[in-house]
Amino acid sequence: MNASTSVNSSDTLTVSSGRSAETRRPPRKRYVFLMSAPALLGLFMFMVLPFLMALGMSFTDQRLLSPNATEWVGLRNYDRLLNISWLVQEPVSDADNHLKQTADGELVYPRLRSVLRKNPEYKEFKEFTHWSFGDKRVVLLAKDPSFIQSIINTLLFVILVVPIQCGTALGLALLINQKLRGIFLFRTVFFSPVVTSIVVVSIVWSFLYHKDLGLFNHYLNAMSFGLIGPVDWLGDPDWAMPSIVLMSAWQAAGVQMLIFLAGLQGISGDLYEAAELDGAGPWGKFVNVTLPGLKNTTIFVVISTTIQAFGLFTQVDVMTRGGPQGSTSTVMYHAVTKGFREQDIAYGSAISVIFFLAILAIALLQKRFFDKREDA
Amino acid sequence: MKRMNISLLSCAVMTTLTFSVGSVMAATSEIKLWRHETSNIKEIEVNKATIDRFNQSQTKWHITAEMIPEGSYTQTVTAAALAGDLPCILDMDQPVVPNFAWSGYLRPLEGLLSQDALDGLIGSAKGTYKGKVYSVGQFDVALALFTRKSILEKYNLRQATYVQPWTKAELLDALAKLKASGEFQYPLAMRTGWTGEWYSYGYAPMLQSFGADQIDRDNYVTSEGVLNGEAGLAWGTFFQGLFDKEYVDRNPSDDKAFVQGRAALDYVGSWEMANHSERWGDDLVVMPVPDFGGGPVIGGGSWQWGITQSCANPEGAAAFVDFMLQPEEISAMSVATGMIPSSPEAAELTEHYQVSGDWRFFYDFSAAFAVLRPATPAYPIISSTFEKMARNIKDGADVQDALDEAVDTIERNISDNKGYGFTQ
Numbered sequence: 001m002n003a004s005t006s007v008n009s010s011d012t013l014t015v016s017s018g019r020s021a022e023t024r025r026p027p028r029k030r031y032v033f034l035m036s037a038p039a040l041l042g043l044f045m046f047m048v049l050p051f052l053m054a055l056g057m058s059f060t061d062q063r064l065l066s067p068n069a070t071e072w073v074g075l076r077n078y079d080r081l082l083n084i085s086w087l088v089q090e091p092v093s094d095a096d097n098h099l100k101q102t103a104d105g106e107l108v109y110p111r112l113r114s115v116l117r118k119n120p121e122y123k124e125f126k127e128f129t130h131w132s133f134g135d136k137r138v139v140l141l142a143k144d145p146s147f148i149q150s151i152i153n154t155l156l157f158v159i160l161v162v163p164i165q166c167g168t169a170l171g172l173a174l175l176i177n178q179k180l181r182g183i184f185l186f187r188t189v190f191f192s193p194v195v196t197s198i199v200v201v202s203i204v205w206s207f208l209y210h211k212d213l214g215l216f217n218h219y220l221n222a223m224s225f226g227l228i229g230p231v232d233w234l235g236d237p238d239w240a241m242p243s244i245v246l247m248s249a250w251q252a253a254g255v256q257m258l259i260f261l262a263g264l265q266g267i268s269g270d271l272y273e274a275a276e277l278d279g280a281g282p283w284g285k286f287v288n289v290t291l292p293g294l295k296n297t298t299i300f301v302v303i304s305t306t307i308q309a310f311g312l313f314t315q316v317d318v319m320t321r322g323g324p325q326g327s328t329s330t331v332m333y334h335a336v337t338k339g340f341r342e343q344d345i346a347y348g349s350a351i352s353v354i355f356f357l358a359i360l361a362i363a364l365l366q367k368r369f370f371d372k373r374e375d376a
Numbered sequence: 377m378k379r380m381n382i383s384l385l386s387c388a389v390m391t392t393l394t395f396s397v398g399s400v401m402a403a404t405s406e407i408k409l410w411r412h413e414t415s416n417i418k419e420i421e422v423n424k425a426t427i428d429r430f431n432q433s434q435t436k437w438h439i440t441a442e443m444i445p446e447g448s449y450t451q452t453v454t455a456a457a458l459a460g461d462l463p464c465i466l467d468m469d470q471p472v473v474p475n476f477a478w479s480g481y482l483r484p485l486e487g488l489l490s491q492d493a494l495d496g497l498i499g500s501a502k503g504t505y506k507g508k509v510y511s512v513g514q515f516d517v518a519l520a521l522f523t524r525k526s527i528l529e530k531y532n533l534r535q536a537t538y539v540q541p542w543t544k545a546e547l548l549d550a551l552a553k554l555k556a557s558g559e560f561q562y563p564l565a566m567r568t569g570w571t572g573e574w575y576s577y578g579y580a581p582m583l584q585s586f587g588a589d590q591i592d593r594d595n596y597v598t599s600e601g602v603l604n605g606e607a608g609l610a611w612g613t614f615f616q617g618l619f620d621k622e623y624v625d626r627n628p629s630d631d632k633a634f635v636q637g638r639a640a641l642d643y644v645g646s647w648e649m650a651n652h653s654e655r656w657g658d659d660l661v662v663m664p665v666p667d668f669g670g671g672p673v674i675g676g677g678s679w680q681w682g683i684t685q686s687c688a689n690p691e692g693a694a695a696f697v698d699f700m701l702q703p704e705e706i707s708a709m710s711v712a713t714g715m716i717p718s719s720p721e722a723a724e725l726t727e728h729y730q731v732s733g734d735w736r737f738f739y740d741f742s743a744a745f746a747v748l749r750p751a752t753p754a755y756p757i758i759s760s761t762f763e764k765m766a767r768n769i770k771d772g773a774d775v776q777d778a779l780d781e782a783v784d785t786i787e788r789n790i791s792d793n794k795g796y797g798f799t800q
Contacts, residue, residue: 061792063793064454064458065454065457065458065475065476065481066478066479066791066793067478067479067480068794113777113780123786124788126781126784127777185681206627206629207629207630210627210629211626211627212561212625213629214629232626232627235626235627235771237771247407321571321763322764322767323767323768323771324767324768324770324771324772325768325771325772325773326768335611337760337764340451340762341756341760342756342757342761342789343756343757344757344789344792
């Protein structure tokens with residue numbers, strides 16, 4: 001969207017200055033290059049070059065601190081990241097061919113770690129998850145289960161946060177797009193979470209989410225007359241990610257709200273008048289005038305929110321440290337833990353490379369999806 | 377012309393500097409020092425005062441100190457090491473010293489420092505790697521179990537002593553009683569909300585008291601059977617039980633449970649002593665950590681000083697570190713900050729830690745129970761893995777699986793690094 005705006009504006013520039021251009025003919029190509037050089041240089045130095053370095057590093061065993069010489073390890077880091085396998089386990093049976101059972105009546109399987117350690121084919125593999133089919137148990141293995149888990153968590157976060165955050169932003173934008181006295185106050189209030197440091201917001205929200213002392217549980221308890229027991233928001237693997245989603249959407253929606261507001265104010269009042277004359281109610285106006293009018297804005301907001309959501313790190317680092325049981329570990333968090341805290345910068349680089357390619361693919365897919373709808 | 381201007385300018389700057397410093401002789405060489413900017417302002421003030429005293433005591437060397445924010449300290453030092461920009465002297469958290477030493481950034485201190493100064497220090501004030509000392513510290517901290525006399529009396533609990541600490545059964549019994557009373561929602565505060573090094577510092581000693589360890593200290597390359605053996609499993613089950621029975625808050629929102637009377641017991645380091653005694657006064661009781669079978673264990677090793685390989689004036693740097701290790705300087709640090717002095721002579725000079733002092737027990741705990749964290753360059757990964765593992769156990773993961781996974785992660789990392797200088 002940014003790119004297309006700049007293209008548009010440069011088009012209008014050429015059109016308006018068309019006459020003088022005819023007469024003087026400045027070396028346009030060189031001029032364009034000159035003007036974009038500072039930005040390109042910055043991009044090259046801080047984006048392209050580090051990415052190429054990361055790409056190179058991901059094929060080595062480079063450490064942050066090490067007297068050992070860096071060695072070329074080929075695809076080892078990628079193999080460790082992405083390699084997935086599976087195996088089927090039969091339940092353990094005793095001498096009389098009866099299946100062994102635990103006290104709860106569950107079948108007993110051979111200890112997976114011993115099985116994996118015995119078989120060189122499964123070297124370095126760990127359990128990611130398992131399913132039971134009859135007596136048999138199918139175990140899905142991965143060399144780095146936390147990475148797979150992190151990808152799933154990150155996708156879950158994106159899928160949850162993008163609609164919530166964009167929806168909230170649109171709702172707020174509609175609310176504050178009124179010509180009322182003192183509306184600036186509301187605009188400021190709605191925008192204030194954005195200018196608050198995310199670390200501070202995370203700490204404050206972990207107080208709110210606290211199981212026994214937190215405000216949320218107190219309200220829930222009071223409003224449901226004690227029916228809804230205390231929810232361990234950040235301590236329960238099922239609730240931790242939704243809790244972070246909610247907080248993140250609240251914190252960041254202000255930015256998208258402003259963009260939507262700008263979009264709303266760009267819709268001509270004539271259209272609403274015309275719709276009113278045709279007998280459209282508020283809902284009809286919203287669906288048939290506002291939404292189509294916000295189309296480009298929405299595309300931009302959705303794509304930028306998606307990309308931003310993929311980078312989830314601070315909230316997780318402050319509030320849950322990837323826990324409970326890996327349920328909030330994200331790809332960024334995994335990369336920082338491996339690359340810096342555990343000093344395996346080559347492995348961290350491999351994670352970033354994969355991550356970059358994944359985001360690029362998703363952004364391109366989104367763009368294609370929206371472009372197609374435009375044609376249709 | 378331009379060059380002349382610059383040299384003139386630098387001349388002018390030099391002259392002003394020389395004038396402002398006073399009569400610094402031409403032979404004075406500058407020695408750079410880095411330290412982390414801790415939230416403990418007194419620690420920094422004492423350090424600055426020591427530097428001033430050293431600079432005034434002689435004219436050969438001049439120490440210039442630079443503060444680096446604590447949050448990014450290790451990253452800054454790592455980056456400076458990679459860029460070859462390390463200062464002469466720097467302070468480091470003791471467990472990362474072997475990593476820096478193995479990477480070749482630190483000098484061994486034997487032969488550089490005076491042997492008397494080295495010999496005078498308690499064991500946990502020295503950071504070693506492969507038998508050589510690479511760092512020395514002015515202070516240490518100790519873990520303890522804080523409680524209140526009134527609580528012990530009310531619930532008829534025995535006051536643990538240095539000679540006879542609580543056993544695991546006594547601890548669990550006390551927790552059960554306190555929990556059943558309904559007075560304390562979570563009777564034991566254990567700072568589970570703290571992140572990073574605290575997990576290793578606070579909970580690995582429990583593991584060691586159970587008879588397990590993070591790594592086999594005979595070879596420093598294997599962990600199989602040491603971390604995930606029976607003793608490790610016993611620790612993990614006990615640790616998980618603390619949270620399952622709601623003796624300890626899984627995700628505490630603050631650090632004030634004990635000070636506000638919400639918790640009856642506080643498992644934390646000696647640095648909280650000042651806060652606790654201010655709040656509870658004579659009611660406060662400091663007990664040694666429980667004995668889980670292998671004797672009570674507490675962590676050892678705090679921030680310490682090392683001299684870098686790239687230092688051009690190692691004698692000057694050593695002279696300053698020697699200066700810092702004088703009993704008067706060590707005791708000055710202890711008096712101002714309340715931390716445990718790192719030598720017996722210095723302890724005698726302080727009010728709290730002298731033999732008859734009221735905080736002497738911390739010194740005794742430290743001397744008797746301290747086990748240093750594994751002196752291996754693999755420590756950063758061990759610590760990070762241990763934290764992740766302990767958090768998973770806390771949150772209800774299968775204990776044996778969590779331990780096994782940690783062992784696999786640690787061992788693979790060590791083998792990737794060719795044993796970190798130890799034979800595999």
